[in-house]
Amino acid sequence: MTDPRIPTPDPADESSLTDLPKTQEPRLWRGDGWTAKVIKNEDDDGWAVAMIKDGEPEPALVGPWTMGRDKKNPKPLDVNAFNTLVKTASEFVRRHEQQLHATLHQRITVTANAARVTVSLDIVPDEEHPHALLSAHDETGELLAEVKAAPSFKLNRASAVAWAENGFGKPAER
Incomplete structure (x- = not known):
């Protein structure tokens, strides 16, 4: 499922990866080479957040996301949450690359x-x-x-x- 608001950069054109505009919306943040997108969890009534590395077609990491105070809508993304998600997703990708190299x-x-x-x-x-x-x-x-x-x-x-x-x-x- 692709979001028309998220431009799909050409992975072969490295300059297109750095040209993505910085976005700070309640359910969509982009910066530091990553996009965080809050999505409806298809398995239950909750929400999830997908972390997509710029230029990659699939999320590197998808995890649960907190409900807001109304217990219906997701908590909005903020700078601290985004920075934590970037750090977590980056570490996950790094560990995966190390494991692949070792294999x-x-x-x-x-x-x-x-x-x-x-x-x-x-x-x-x-x-x-x-x-x-x-x-x-x-x-x-x-x-x-x-x-x-x-x-x-x-x-x-x-x-x-x-x-x-x-x-x-x-x-x-x-």
Whole structure:
């Protein structure tokens, strides 16, 4: 559900993201790269607030919103509430990005063939040809090997040691 009052910027045009006008209405605030929109909660009689990062098509965070004194309409947004919502939504996005990075880029150091080896797995989540790059570096950081692997390859201590002790060949598909 899009609100015609909220212009949809072109994500490819970064200048359009900074050109959005600052808005401070009771149910719609925009500033600091974010839009807070108070919406009717479809599941019950209450209200929710959606936090949308400029240039993104979907809300980054949707949460409950407080009822006003009349117990029918939502409490209006204000500067303190908006700042708190921006901080919360920004932290949520940051944690999500960190989790995604940790999932796509793994690293483990093992001892194999009497040497310390750091094995890295970097998943490339391409829609048409997803794959992973499995690489090994010695203690000085010199590249020992790099091979393409299935994106489903599980990097753990045992798989890293086995790969190194077997001469860094292409790991078997599972």
